Amino acid sequence: MDTNTLFTMALGLQAPWEVKNLQFNEEAKRLDIAIDFTRGADFPCPVCGQPAKVHDTEEKTWRHLDFFQHSAYLTARVPRCKCDVDGVKQVQVPWARPGSGFTLLFEALVMALVKVMPVAVVARLVKETDTRIWRLAHHHVDEALAKVDMSEVTRIGIDETAAKRGQNYITLVMDMVAKKLLFGVEGRSHATLAAFKADFLAHKGDPAKIEEVCLDMSPSFIKGLRVHFPKAHLTFDRFHVMQMINKAVDEVRRGEAKDRPELKKTRYIWLKNASNLKANQVARLQELRDANLLTAEAYRMKLTLQDFYEQANPMAAGMFLKEWITMVRESGLSPMAKAAETLQEHLAGVLRWFKSGLANGLLEGINSLLQAAKSKARGYRSIRNLITMAYLIAGKLDFNLAPAM
Ligand SMILES: [Zn+2]
Secondary structure (H helix, E strand, O other), X not given: OOHHHHHHHHOOOOOOEEEEEEEXXXXXXXXXXXXXXXXXXXXXXXXXXXXXXXXXXXXXXXXXXXXXXXXXXXXXXXXXXXXXXOEEEEOOOOOOOOOOOEOXXXXXXXXXXXXXXXHHHHHHHHOOOHHHHHHHHHHHHHHHHHOOOOOOOOEEEEEEEEEOOOOEEEEEEEEOOOOXXXXXXXXXXXXXXXXXXXXXXXXXXXXXXXXXXXXXXXXXXXXXHHHHOOOOEEEEOHHHHHHHHHHHHHHHHHHHHOOOHHHOOOHHHHHOOHHHOOHHHHHHHHHXXXXXXXHHHHHHHHHHHHHHOOOOOHHHHHHHHHHHHHHHHOOOOHHHHHHHHHHHHOHHHHHOHHHHOOOOHHHHHXXXXXXXXXXXXXXXXXXXXXXXXXXXXXXXXXXXXXXXX
């Protein structure tokens, strides 16, 4: 078997395509594989599929998978054929998609890599610019997204994450049943929900089928949901409820620390669950709790609210929460009373947890993946890149990258 035949077979080329020449440049660490079609061959018209004669050709080159440690490139004359019905059309080659400078196998490799490592690292590994790698990722993510079917989606979770040092935000919408990212967009206003609805409809989603939504108590999300998904029951995420209470406890602490210096640098101790504290921190917490401190009182309120989530049924939970709110409002600790007020205003959604069982823990997990991706991919440059990364990490997308050759 001669080497041209060997490479024709290794590349999986089918007639009329075959390898005509190989050129190896040791100094440039580069293998060039020249492919050509049999003289006089017909090609199927890309529009109607009828055999058509070659009209003219244009030479193109594609980066292929490395040949051992050497970069490999395919070069071929790509024909335009002339169909009696459709006129002159460019023939599609089986090893690359139109407009790409990479073969499908190379693209498949890159897509596998960008899922697990920062784009900048992938770019360095395959010796391409990160701009080209991002362009490739956008293409395949967009193409895969276009095929997503949202007709069965009934439960969603909505959360926001900071992009670029908190200057901008992106909002992520998850399918809480399939546990995947449905939609990512810049912003976090009620208009964000309008954008999601439009995308949802475009993917066969039925807004009337959305029964449950999990979110934080953000007024703009609540407003957007009332307008665009009026049938949905809202569950205010447990994580965010406790985050709000933790903030209130810390506000009490900071206010009190002016007179009680022993409270300085104790934020973490009050914030974390006692089970996550080290032995010396537990001892310190006990000491502070025994002292006559408003912060300790606020902390007790927080612990009591944690018990709320342990209630056996919605009825008991409702009574428990109402009692807690009354107790905290009368405490005279204004940051805590304010938080209680907020819970009072969002009572139905806080209690809904006992029916829906929804919590955005999944989204928080994605958030931490995203934060990790952000810090690893220093300079992801644009919000669009960040959203593409989110889809890559959490979209469970189906990339159609099996080359036809
Ligand atoms: Zn045709």
